Amino acid sequence: MPELPEVETIRQYLDTCLSGCSVARVRLARSDLRFPFPQGFAERLTGARIIGVSRRAKYLLIACEKEGRKIVWLVHLGMSGRILWRAGEHSGEHSGEHSGEQGLGINHRHVCVDMKMANGDSGVLCYDDARRFGFMDLCNGDAMENDCQRLQKLGIEPLSNLFNGEWLWRSVICAICNRRNSGGRSIKDILMDQGYVAGLGNIYVTEGLWHARIHPMRAVKDINLDDCERITRDIRKVLRKAIEAGGSSLKDYRRGDGSTGYFQLKLRAYGRTNEDCLRKGCDGKINKIIIGGRSSYFCSNVAK
Numbered sequence: 001m002p003e004l005p006e007v008e009t010i011r012q013y014l015d016t017c018l019s020g021c022s023v024a025r026v027r028l029a030r031s032d033l034r035f036p037f038p039q040g041f042a043e044r045l046t047g048a049r050i051i052g053v054s055r056r057a058k059y060l061l062i063a064c065e066k067e068g069r070k071i072v073w074l075v076h077l078g079m080s081g082r083i084l085w086r087a088g089e090h091s092g093e094h095s096g097e098h099s100g101e102q103g104l105g106i107n108h109r110h111v112c113v114d115m116k117m118a119n120g121d122s123g124v125l126c127y128d129d130a131r132r133f134g135f136m137d138l139c140n141g142d143a144m145e146n147d148c149q150r151l152q153k154l155g156i157e158p159l160s161n162l163f164n165g166e167w168l169w170r171s172v173i174c175a176i177c178n179r180r181n182s183g184g185r186s187i188k189d190i191l192m193d194q195g196y197v198a199g200l201g202n203i204y205v206t207e208g209l210w211h212a213r214i215h216p217m218r219a220v221k222d223i224n225l226d227d228c229e230r231i232t233r234d235i236r237k238v239l240r241k242a243i244e245a246g247g248s249s250l251k252d253y254r255r256g257d258g259s260t261g262y263f264q265l266k267l268r269a270y271g272r273t274n275e276d277c278l279r280k281g282c283d284g285k286i287n288k289i290i291i292g293g294r295s296s297y298f299c300s301n302v303a304k
């Protein structure tokens with residue numbers, strides 16, 4: 001599943017390739033992904049000029065302009081969605097035999113959207129999604145936060161300056177502990193809650209907590225300000241490292257340019273059940289537990 005660093009990597013890539021392009025043609029191979037495409041999706045995007053690509057949590061927000069109006073084309077990659085771009089491709093018709101697109105590593109059975117771009121950097125953009133957990137939407141760009149309900153309840157961005165120890169301590173930990181019977185929630189559960197922090201997934205929370213030497217099951221009431229400083233600092237550090245490396249490698253995900261060699265971030269805890277802890281001087285082993293249906297990993301020397 002593409003996590004935040006992958007989405008940020010693809011955002012940077014698409015922003016470079018697509019800004020200034022105009023959508024010449026949109027073809028949908030099906031009427032829905034996880035949800036139906038919005039009404040008039042192809043018509044509304046055709047002729048739009050792409051201004052830039054930003055990101056909110058794991059949503060790609062492709063800002064477009066058409067007839068003086070701003071449209072935001074929202075893309076969520078779900079579990080296996082991939083956006084593949086090939087510059088200068090003169091693909092008249094889309095077909096399984098098209099040799100140019102085979103070079104992108106596209107599995108044509110899974111192509112859901114294909115687009116032709118014109119002006120500036122012309123090319124072909126494909127979205128494929130084997131498991132179809134991704135989705136797309138169009139929002140009114142002038143009233144983005146109002147118009148797009150999916151973005152309304154999202155918490156703060158873990159890569160923004162707002163995500164710091166003071167914030168986690170005051171606005172989250174203390175606030176939760178002041179509510180009756182909620183101090184028992186685990187720190188991992190809180191960090192995965194999109195209403196607090198938007199876009200953080202299992203791998204990076206697990207890694208961040210390992211770096212911060214915090215047991216994922218530690219109850220919120222047992223977390224102090226110093227822990228909050230380490231947690232936010234270390235989560236940001238792992239995210240930044242992964243973005244620098246182009247996102248961690250995941251089986252069904254490829255870089256936006258279609259390259260297969262995706263950098264594997266060196267994971268310290270995630271997936272390392274029973275292996276030695278990699279912290280210097282630590283003789284612990286990595287243990288695995290299931291929290292909320294997801295695997296969590298931590299060093300056996302870290303107290304709950």
Ligand SMILES: [Zn+2]
Nearest residue numbers: 277282284299
């Ligand atoms: Zn250790």
